[in-house]
Amino acid sequence: MEKFTTLTGVAAPLPIINIDTDMIIPKQYLKTIKRTGLGTALFAEMRYDESGNENPDFVLNKPAYREASIIVAGDNFGCGSSREHAPWALKDFGVRCVISTSFADIFYNNCFKNGILPIAVSEEQLNALMDDAERGANATLTVDLEAQTIKGPDGGEIHFDIDPSRKQALLEGLDDIGLTLEKADTISTFETRLDADRPWV
Template identity: 80%
Template sequence: MEKFTTLTGVAAPLPVVNVDTDMIIPKDYLKTIERTGLGKGLFADIRYREDGSENPDFVLNKPAYRKAQVIVAGDNFGCGSSREHAPWALLDFGIRCVISTSFADIFYNNCFKNGILPIRVSPEELAMLMDDAERGANATLTVDLEAQTIQGPDGGTIRFDIDPFRKHCLLKGLDDIGLTMEKRGAIDAYEARLAESRPWA
């Protein structure tokens, strides 16, 4: 998993409440178990027209936001079914951070396991960040995980809270497998002792 330390990137405004996982990645894209290639399906039902052409009114199709790395979204982001394809699609598109007032628990947990930083802020802070994100190409935010701060284009800073263990995992780039591999020495030693004490097993 890629480490998350400091991210400076364009923030796309998505002032929609209850963005569910089916909106993030429609069910038609769930046939694969590959984590790559899902970026093209991100928000597909509202990003594309029925004929497959791009919807020019959708934020990620606008020139200023095509390479956005941050989404500033309405309340309860990631609700709905517990599909891990949702963070996979965001990550494959290039989104590394989602900022909202609240997240669905399963989506929130899945983000950390895939190298995406979900940040909870107050409604007042979200309004300020949404205003920053609506500046088009000038909508650049800097997210510093170590310092737990978000800096806006005018230099204003917002602090955010995060669980220390989850922060550690993101900073080190550790998913569940990575955490297990950190204990490889102890695991190998245990297996060696077991093989010596129970050679018949």
Template identity: 70%
Template sequence: MEKFEKLTGIAAPLPLINVDTDMIIPKQFLKTIKRSGLGVNLFDEMRYDDDGKEIPDFVLNKPQYRETEILVAGDNFGCGSSREHAPWAIKDFGIRCVIAPSFADIFFNNCFKNGILPIALPQEQIDVLMKDAEKGSNARMIVDLENQTVTTSDGEVFSFEVDQFKKHCLLEGLDDIGLTMEKAAAIDTFEAQAANARPWV
């Protein structure tokens, strides 16, 4: 998993509340078990019309937001079903940080496991970030995980809280498999000792 330390990028405004996982990645795209290739279908029903053509007014279809790496969204982001394809699609599009007043718990935890930093901030701070994001590609935010800050293009700084274990995993690029592999030597030692103690197993 890619390490997350400091991100300087374009932020896209998505001022919608209760964006559920079916809006993030509709059910017809859940057949794959690959983490790649889902970015093109992120927010599919909002991005494309019935003929598969882009809807120009949708934020991620606008030229200034095609390279978005930060998403500023409304309350209760990621609600609905627990599909892990939702963070897969977000990451595959290129978004590495989602900032909102609140998140659904399962989606929130799935983000960390897939290299995405979800940040919960008070609504008044979200309002400031939303206005900053509306400036387009000329305005870039800075998300600093080590120092737990978000800085607007105008230099206004907001601090955020993050679980220290989850922070460690993102900083080191460790998903569940990576965490297990950190203990590979201890696992090998245990297996060798177990084999010697119980050769009949």
């Protein structure tokens, strides 16, 4: 998994509450188990019209936000069904960080497993970041995971909290499998001892 240390990128404003996983990646795109190729389907029902043409009013279709790597969104982001395709689609599009006041638990956990940093901030902080994100070509934020800060285009800084173990896993680029493999020697030692002590198991 790709490490997350410091991210400087364009932040797209998405001031909608209760953005569910079906909005992030509609159900018709769930037939694949590949983690790539889903970026074009991200927010498909908002990004495209019935003929498949881009909706020019949707934020990610606007020139300033086509390369957005950060999304600043309304409360309760990622609610709904527990589809892991949602963080896959965000990551494939190029989004590495989502900032909101709150996240659905399963989506929040899935983000960490896929190298995406979900940051929960206060309503006041979100309003300030949403204002920054609405600056178009100047909507650049810097997220420093080690320092746990978000810096705005005017130099303002916000501190955020994160579980230390999740932070370390992202900094090192370790998903659940990677974290398990780090303990391979300990596991092997245990299995060897178990075979000697209880050979009938």
